[in-house]
Amino acid sequence: MDCKPISFSGTEMKVELTNLCSDGRCTFCSPTIRPVVIEAGQEAFLQRFEDNLDIYLENGGRKVILTGGGEPTDAPGKLFGSLRIVRERTEARGVELELLAVYTNAVKLLRPIMGCGGQTFLDRLAEMGLKDINLSVHGLTREQKEVISGPAMADVDFETLIPAIVRKGMRVMTRTVLADGFIDSVQQVEEFVSWAARLGVGICYFSDMFSLPIRNEQTTPGSQEVMKWTDDHRAQFDELVADVMKSNAFTFVSEFARHNAQGRTFEFKHCESGIRVMLGDLAIGNESETEATYGYMKPDGSMDTHNNARDTSHRQFVSPEETKAYLQMYRPGRDDL
Ligand code: SF4
Numbered sequence: 001m002d003c004k005p006i007s008f009s010g011t012e013m014k015v016e017l018t019n020l021c022s023d024g025r026c027t028f029c030s031p032t033i034r035p036v037v038i039e040a041g042q043e044a045f046l047q048r049f050e051d052n053l054d055i056y057l058e059n060g061g062r063k064v065i066l067t068g069g070g071e072p073t074d075a076p077g078k079l080f081g082s083l084r085i086v087r088e089r090t091e092a093r094g095v096e097l098e099l100l101a102v103y104t105n106a107v108k109l110l111r112p113i114m115g116c117g118g119q120t121f122l123d124r125l126a127e128m129g130l131k132d133i134n135l136s137v138h139g140l141t142r143e144q145k146e147v148i149s150g151p152a153m154a155d156v157d158f159e160t161l162i163p164a165i166v167r168k169g170m171r172v173m174t175r176t177v178l179a180d181g182f183i184d185s186v187q188q189v190e191e192f193v194s195w196a197a198r199l200g201v202g203i204c205y206f207s208d209m210f211s212l213p214i215r216n217e218q219t220t221p222g223s224q225e226v227m228k229w230t231d232d233h234r235a236q237f238d239e240l241v242a243d244v245m246k247s248n249a250f251t252f253v254s255e256f257a258r259h260n261a262q263g264r265t266f267e268f269k270h271c272e273s274g275i276r277v278m279l280g281d282l283a284i285g286n287e288s289e290t291e292a293t294y295g296y297m298k299p300d301g302s303m304d305t306h307n308n309a310r311d312t313s314h315r316q317f318v319s320p321e322e323t324k325a326y327l328q329m330y331r332p333g334r335d336d337l
Contacts, residue, residue: 006292006305008061011259012099013295014307015049016069017078019330023107024071025150026138028177028230030210030284031069032223032337035309036326037300038316046081048301053089055303056295062095065134067103069299070330073121076113083128101132103175105149106156109133110164122161126168133165134173134205139182140192148182158199166200173203178235178279186243189277190250190270197273204270208237208281219285219309221320222327223337237281241266250277258282259293285309 019031019039040048053064064086066072072079079102090097102125109122116124125133137158139145146154165172174196176183183192183206193204209230212220220227244250250268253276258265263282270277287293287306297303300316309317318326327337 006059008056008059008292008295011061011292011294012063012065013053013056013061013297014065014067015082015297016299017045017066017072017082018068018070018075019299019326020074021068021070021105021330022074022332023150023152024105024136025153025334025336026136026177027148027226027336028179028209028233029223029226029331030230032327032331033212033220033227033230034285035218035221035315035320036318036323036330037298037302038318039299039330040301042075042077042081045078045299045301046085048303049082049297050085050089052295052297052301052303053085057089057093057095061295062097063099064097065099065101065103067134071105071107072102073104073108076121080124080128083125083130087129097131099132100130101134101173102130103134104136105153106135106137106158106161107152110157110161122164122168126170130170132171132173134175135162136176137174137192137196138177138179140188140195144182148177148179162196162199162201171203172199172201173205174201175205175207178206178208178237178240179233180235181233184235184240186240186247186249189240189244189279190247193249193270193275193277194272197270197275201275203276203278205278205280208279209234211281211283212285213283214285214308217320221323225336237279241279244268244277244279260288260291262287262293 112118138149142154162172196204245252253267255266265278265280268277285308287308292305296307302314
């Protein structure tokens with residue numbers, strides 16, 4: 001058992017299914033900066049997921065997020081296998097989750113799953129009981145999205161996709177990075193929220209680019225190019241929050257700590273549509289060893305109570321010298337790392 005017996009009440013189980021992301025070209029992609037773990041095969045991963053999920057549920061956890069690392073739909077066996085295990089283990093325990101979400105770049109959602117008779121990823125996710133889908137949308141225009149996240153993510157037809165998800169009875173949240181020269185002002189936040197609300201989105205989350213307070217070969221062995229882009233394009237987060245506070249388009253609801261005070265979230269209501277709007281920041285890599293910021297499971301199958309990269313964590317990390325070669329394997333066709 002990798003995970004310390006600790007209360008997970010109120011904390012999320014964040015599950016990185018895979019390192020692979022075949023379509024995204026995000027200029028700020030934090031997994032390409034951070035240490036990479038050796039990816040477990042499907043059978044081993046799912047066995048460890050089941051064990052870790054039991055620990056998480058046993059210790060009060062009720063929020064499961066399937067995410068990356070990479071892109072969950074690039075590992076369909078792990079994605080659907082994990083959802084099956086969630087259903088089996090929660091039913092066996094008589095437990096109802098507060099949150100069961102998949103975070104995705106959305107590129108494959110309306111595409112057929114290979115070998116499944118035309119069934120799309122969205123069809124299968126709905127069939128397996130998914131409640132929430134979190135879509136990455138990193139700009140207002142196609143041009144803006146292409147620069148910051150690449151052509152495949154820029155070409156996602158959200159005007160079709162979002163209403164299709166809503167018709168399946170699932171809730172939609174968007175996640176948008178705040179970046180200087182992209183979405184970085186209250187006017188752009190409002191324009192984005194009006195667009196999303198019209199399509200049926202329930203929550204818009206705007207996140208600051210992660211801050212990485214500890215930087216060395218152990219904590220940030222990956223792409224120095226991505227880290228530089230992140231440093232060069234950091235939005236003025238506190239000023240933007242202050243502008244949203246002053247705006248007549250939004251009503252301030254509350255401020256709360258995120259992941260045991262590793263970050264802050266400011267929640268607002270969009271006056272015109274009534275949907276929730278959140279702005280959050282987060283530091284990663286310096287989490288407390290003694291408090292659970294997450295039940296954080298990586299693609300090697302290990303779970304820990306944080307996302308730091310210190311020697312005390314139980315991960316099968318790729319050595320710093322091999323990191324570049326692994327990144328090229330998990331980000332095929334990408335030459336900007
Ligand atoms: S979608 Fe973007 S941020 Fe997410 S793993 Fe792919 S490249 Fe990175």
